[in-house]
Amino acid sequence: MGPHPAVAEVRRAVRTSLADLPPGALVLVACSGGPDSLALAAALGFVAPRAGLRAGLVTVDHGLQEGSAERAERIAALAPDLGLSPARVLRVNVGSEGGPEAAARRARYAALDRAAAEEDAAAVLLGHTRDDQAETVLLRLARGSGTRSLSAMAEVSGVYRRPLLAIPRRITETACAALGLTPWDDPHNHDVRFTRVRVRRRLLPLLERELGPGIAEALARTARQCREDADALDEWAERAYLAALSPVLKRVEAEVGEPVAGRAHAVPGAEGARPAEPAGDGATGFADGETASAPGPVGLAVPRLEELPAAVRRRVLRRAAVTAGSPAGALSAKHLTEAERLITEWHGQRRVDLPGGVTVERRYGTLIVARAHP
Structure with a gap:
């Protein structure tokens, strides 16, 4: 038996x-x-x-x-x-x-x-069970979270498995x-x-x-669908980040006087540090637990960013901000929206301040994301 x-x-x-x-x-x-x-x-x-x-x-x-x-x-x-x-x-x-x-x-x-x-x-x-997943989705809905956050808990997140x-x-x-x-x-x-x-x-x-x-099952199904969508958007945004980075690497290095963070500082795709909880409000951005291995300034070609859908563009901005040294958990959708206006509503405005002493400025068609110098 x-x-x-x-x-x-x-x-x-x-x-x-x-x-x-x-x-x-x-x-x-x-x-x-x-x-x-x-x-x-x-x-x-x-x-x-x-x-x-x-x-x-x-x-x-x-x-x-x-x-x-x-x-x-x-x-x-x-x-x-x-x-x-x-x-x-x-x-x-x-x-x-x-x-x-x-x-x-x-x-x-x-x-x-x-x-x-x-x-x-x-x-x-x-x-964590399906019921825990459903509860997590409801909690994040109440926060006004985006796709990545609504994907809730992953089955595999670095060393963790559910x-x-x-x-x-x-x-x-x-x-x-x-x-x-x-x-x-x-x-x-x-x-x-x-x-x-x-x-x-x-x-x-x-x-x-x-x-x-069947509410719990439906919410858990929503989480799976949101995770698939968020993974696809993150993959698109990573390619867009590298494409926008390439034309301006040397120019920005000369501008800021130090090596620019680029391909060597990829953000991990898994939720390594805190698998159950996305960084910040999860409204936009790469996978949970993201870190930059060696923070440094980032330069992005504005024309490349202008042609992207908003959901992808804000992910690229988040990627650049984290790579430049902004704490992922402190970055909010509001921060990224303000930075995005330097691309979509440009009229000569000043820099945008992000958490961690990181600033975003637009100079001659280049978006520079870097720690502010004293």
Whole structure:
């Protein structure tokens, strides 16, 4: 007799997610003890040895609730029974910048980044489900986000993988019950002070009642379509960036007195640093987690930019701003719209200031994006 259908579905999702990894690679699962990550951990423990992979568990103690340290130790202690080794507890200090949810997320991902590097893990599995994806889309719709942000969470983002994005939460809960696992019910998941909890407990059920069932599935489908569109636009914008850069490299180098950032500073296409959360408001721009390896001034030929659709042109501007040293997380649609006016509504206006001390100026048919000199 085979496994329960819910268990089989989660295992199949994990097997598919890991199919490209080489034999002997280490895969870590981030487990909070909730039904999603617990079902994921159990599936990894079953799938990994059969796929010739090693599998371990990490759990993050945010220190935000009484007894969190003991709870984290109990979660780590489950690892041997699930076939997972090593098992590590990652203790973090959560700040306050950006609110409690954002601060906890930053601390959690920083700890997971370090653990993946220290263990030389090929992948870290995260337990986000289709319901989480739907909640993320609604949260970003409320912010007035663009295509990249509405694409929400990627199945693969650098070292991070989310095998359960197509699976509803009820399947993970059923899988845990079928395996005799008792998930931890985090009190924070019921605290309506948190925006995501209000979306989960109030908004999504209201939409289901008023618009009919299948809202979460439809929102997750929207995210997939937005990601495909955003990827295509980003690819177009990268080609346009290089085409606009080529004619003016030497001229701008002479102007600013230093090498210009160009082809050697490509922005990664994956959401390496923070896979679940696009930089800034996500209204425009390249893939999440973008960075410039060595910031420097950028020069772009205005005629090349004038012929581009607005969605592509603003992506090119964002690419140039990040390459010049502007923090991706601080760049907003408003910043890029102001910079775009130097191309589309040019009448001799002064430079545009961007975050990070970067400025955008138009000189003799060239858009120069560079840090301002004192």
